[in-house]
Amino acid sequence: MDAILLQFFNLDIMRQAAPLVLQGLGMTLMVCCAVIPLGLVGGLIVALGSRARSRLARGLLAGFIDVLRALPPLVLLIAISAGLPFAGIRLSPFACVTLALFLNTSAYYGEVYRAGLDSVSHGQWEAARCTGLSASQAMFYVIIPQAVRNVLPDLVSNTVEVVKLTSLASVVALPEMLYSADMARSLTFNSSPIMLAALIYLALLWPVVRLMSRLEHRLGT
Template identity: 35%
Template sequence: MLSVDVRSINFEKFFVLDRAWDSLPFILEGVPYTLLVAVIGMAIGLILGFFLALARSSEKRLLRWPARLYISFMRGTPVLVYLFVLYFGLPILGITLSAVLAAIIGFGTNSAAYIAEINRSSLASVAKGQWESARALGLSYWQTMRRIIMPQAVRIAVPPLSNVFLDLLKATSLAAMISVPEILNKAQVVAGRTNDSMTLYILAALVYWPLTMVFSFLQDRLEKKYSKYL
């Protein structure tokens, strides 16, 4: 059984306010990189995830099975391993990516697998009778998708897609492992220089927190916007 003598804990070193305040500007320099990787990675995931969802739902095996294999692989392997493959592994094949580009590609293609499943279930939730009605009106597949199906599916997909983005925003901290100068990487630099890991990692967490709060607020606004379709 773990036994801890509270009297032996130096609470003054738990969070050194002066050090945190002095380090804050340097830590904040990592915010643009965090947002860059998260936003562009999410954009890639949304585009790729949409077409993966269509392929996953296709009646053609040539489209359905490769999509299922891709989704299964990406959901079943750690994203950190994938980042290492892109950044440290590809140079063996003569392909060298910058740390930021490797992170964007890694998070974008990985999140696409989760987004694809969200899109697939959202599209499937729209009544099949609406497809039949659209065909009766002479609308093409893409006209039906754009004008009838997607507006309804988006309303259903917004909450889970927002959660994917929030998870992606926090997961960008893994990019520190391939030297992307984002928030956690900046905190690691200062922690190594000051030998005060506790203060700097708590400070990094406090920087992530308001970022997620801002996007959570935007999520609520989007949900209210699309609730008018209920």
């Protein structure tokens, strides 16, 4: 038992590794601040595009969603970071991670938005149009707010997944929290920095998970 505590919960090593891990946390938050808003906007565009009148546009978007949902985010990240340089496009590790997670989350957010839009009755659309609102005004002022409210727990759940996916950035040597913790582990030959990163993830995401449960309960009643 003492050996396990020394290997995984060594407080002295955690204290020494804390500055490096917290520096990585800053990068993790930067990635989240870039990916989450882009994903939310991209997902909404995908959801609205899936309701287009053109069968070709709907088919292309359906293919886009299916491919990105089926493709592991890690494969997408490696394809972007290792493949684009052969096409003469060189992106920074931060840009590679942001682009890969943006594409992945746009597909998932898009499906969530689509379900929300489908959950709003057609009568709401007709009522909005009867008040004199244009089609775009009815969509953005009446339909979308109701759709977002109906799928808010799912949006929050996907956002939690985005935060966890940022750990994949370590593959392209972006110094986010997991990468920094792993660097500290390799220097100390101890797994306590990894546990410190895990505890920080838990402290960040556990309140959000509890909020998600409350939202699900409130919307279900």
